[in-house]
Amino acid sequence: MSRFGFQEKMLWAQLVGMVVVVAFYAHFLVHAHPGHHYFHALLLVLLFLFASIRTFLRRRSGSVVEDERDRSIAAIGSRWSNIILWLGLVVILILYWDHGSMRSAGFLVGILFHLLVLAGLARIIRELVAYRMAA
Amino acid sequence: MSSRIRNTIRELRAARSMTQQELADLIYVTRQTVVAIEGDKYSPSLEVAFRVAHVFGVPLEQVFQYQVPTKRAK
Numbered sequence: 001m002s003r004f005g006f007q008e009k010m011l012w013a014q015l016v017g018m019v020v021v022v023a024f025y026a027h028f029l030v031h032a033h034p035g036h037h038y039f040h041a042l043l044l045v046l047l048f049l050f051a052s053i054r055t056f057l058r059r060r061s062g063s064v065v066e067d068e069r070d071r072s073i074a075a076i077g078s079r080w081s082n083i084i085l086w087l088g089l090v091v092i093l094i095l096y097w098d099h100g101s102m103r104s105a106g107f108l109v110g111i112l113f114h115l116l117v118l119a120g121l122a123r124i125i126r127e128l129v130a131y132r133m134a135a
Numbered sequence: 136m137s138s139r140i141r142n143t144i145r146e147l148r149a150a151r152s153m154t155q156q157e158l159a160d161l162i163y164v165t166r167q168t169v170v171a172i173e174g175d176k177y178s179p180s181l182e183v184a185f186r187v188a189h190v191f192g193v194p195l196e197q198v199f200q201y202q203v204p205t206k207r208a209k
Contacts, residue, residue, distance in 0.1 A: 005167035067164040068180050069171065131167075134176040 006065040008131045015124050073130045081123035088115040139202045145173045147191045162186040
């Protein structure tokens, strides 16, 4: 019998997915020419893939795949993610306090994307730690 | 952090030759949660606690015991 539950396996898969996205994003930044949008397509495919796997396995599994402990751990992860998002937004606002306007929409989207990735990684890692601490 | 709540689920389960997965299915939680409860690493909700007692057919206090913290000497 597996040591990992469904939620924990999904978290590991998400972590690997995030690392792949970040690696591909770095590659995209260095090598992609204007007009290439593979990175966005990959991101959409990954999001769709995780949502599909989760829905499929939930319906297929005969046993409970998510319970009160999973929900409490998810709440801890969300709290960490929210803290990082809020801190990031505050830092962005402070950094650009005296500029009056943000440099460009593209620049702002880039910063927000990095912030979202960071918050997502923090959530996944915090939840994995919580699962291992109370394994 | 370990809980002050102790339980006898492992012993009750062993006496009935019940697996962790079987118990988990009966009380609507995952097997990993049963593992965590048995190891005193997770305190279940009151509802799950009652379900466990109901499955074994024993009073709640026979399954879960609260360890009252002792006062430190000044």
